[in-house]
Amino acid sequence: MNRILLVVAVVVLYLLHQDIWFWRSSRLVFGFIPIGLFYHACFSVAAALLMWLLVTFAWPSHLEREVEQAQHEEDGAR
């Protein structure tokens, strides 16, 4: 996945945290959860999904290779 798209997704989710549209609403979802609380529970699930996207498509695998290389060099030096 394009990294720019992932950056945009992070920024959009950050902006969506500021949900001014439910600011004054006391509407209840399923008859007992206030809409503002329900929205932020859904936001948490969306954050987990975004993290899954980041881990899947933008994982810093070069760090792992660098560490392995450094360890090989260290073992070789011994």
Next chain:
Amino acid sequence: MIPAIVVFLYLAAVLYIGIFAFRRARGKEEAEDYFLASRSLGPFVFLFSLFGTNMTAFAILGSSGHAFNNGIVTFGLMASSSGLVIPLTIFLVGTRVWALGKKHGFMTPVQMFRDRWECSHIGTVIFAVQAAMLVPYIIIGIMGGGTTLYAISDGAVPFWFGGAIVAMVVMSYVFFGGMRGTAWVNTFQTVLFLCFGAIALIVIGYGMGGFRSAATAMQNAPALAPLLTRERFSPYYFFSYTFIPLSAIAFPHILIFCLTARKITQFKKTVIFYPICIMAIWLPCVFLGVMANRVTDIPEIKAKQEARRVLATQGRTMEPEQRDQLREQSAGDDVIMLLLHRYAPLWLAGLLGAGIMAAVMASDSQILALSTMFTEDVFAFYGGKSRFGEAVQVQTGRIFIILITLFSYIVALQAPETIFELAIQYAFSGFASLSPLLIGALFWKGSTKWGALAVAVWTAAAVVAVAIFQATVPAPAPGGNTIVWALGGTEVLTRTPGGTAVFKFMPVVPMVLVSALLMYVVSLATQKPSRTTIAKYFGGTHS
């Protein structure tokens, strides 16, 4: 007395875990094994211990108390923003710090800063700022332990004795088990937290006759309906709070935990499941805190609501001391305990009390981190390790654990709790303000030691300035603000009922922005580290 017995059994269990970890590591007197568990934590322990170390007493007691008085806003303010920002910083910063630790053997953030910026005493300044902001957590943990044991035992265990027991237990398993023991205990505690929320929700919901009627009744009551919304909160304040979770990755104990993973792939599960774990703990606590407002058969809760009502209606005409007294009376940190006491059977209240105990004992990681920092950044750096050897370094770390616990216990008995609650409030902003250090070190070749020093000095000065300001200007009554400085009709500096506002934002916003600016401007004007050092950090990376 049954709940107290269950809690004591729990304390014995965590003590045993620490001793078991000690026996597992028997014979190894290596600093890396004691302070970092030989960088060998597996995925399950890494996820739960890293998450658990970030969950303080505030997660359970404070969140429900805040929600009791402020409503559902608590979840968006502190939980969902953390669910986005914290895993993101672990993904971006934690993985890189892990790789550098593995490659170059760093055990503390200051070791990395000293190497990255070719500095020595500036690293000591950063150590001092970090340590000063970390100590209040340990003190408040001991206070929380004393208060909880006192409440659970119905006063049979006095505060001083409860605090001493908690301090002894935490000190013992950190002393013996080091990082391995701390990580295992944190894992055990996190599993308890997660079970706690679900069980408390079911039991209290059943006891209250279901949440549907309670929520509808709140919706129809003019005095309570605003608690189901965020209308009493400014969007500026809400936005400001998204800067606070930047503190997590700048906390030394979290960064040190990042060094304990066996493989980098172990970060994957932590990053993905972090927002879900936060939701699983905070959602029930916040929801129960809000719903506690509909409970009619607990006199203590009615008294809190009455204090809140008096503060809101007559607060403006009162003396600051009277307002502070009413604020203390209306504080809801014990609402979960009151709900459990009223609705849960005794044995279950004890089990859930153990869950709360687990939350207040989260100071273990801070104690170990301080010990690691002291032995590595001060003792070893100034020649102690080369002169006396690694075994003495580990023993020094253990002695430091005893001394810091003793010091914290003595202070906890002497000083009022509110002082340290405030200190923690400032410390969150302070650590968030230190986050540009990590961004500069890891992502910007042009950052320098003088930029780092400017960030550290600014952070310390800003934290002290906010503390002095709030101690000097009394908090106004709810609904009112004291404008201290305005410029052309724009509010620059305001004392609010809950703290301070700068251009209507919380102090953390200017603190982080000025910090980032100082890192940039001062680094531009000063000499960069050598090319060799820059190549060491950026030569083969894709930063």
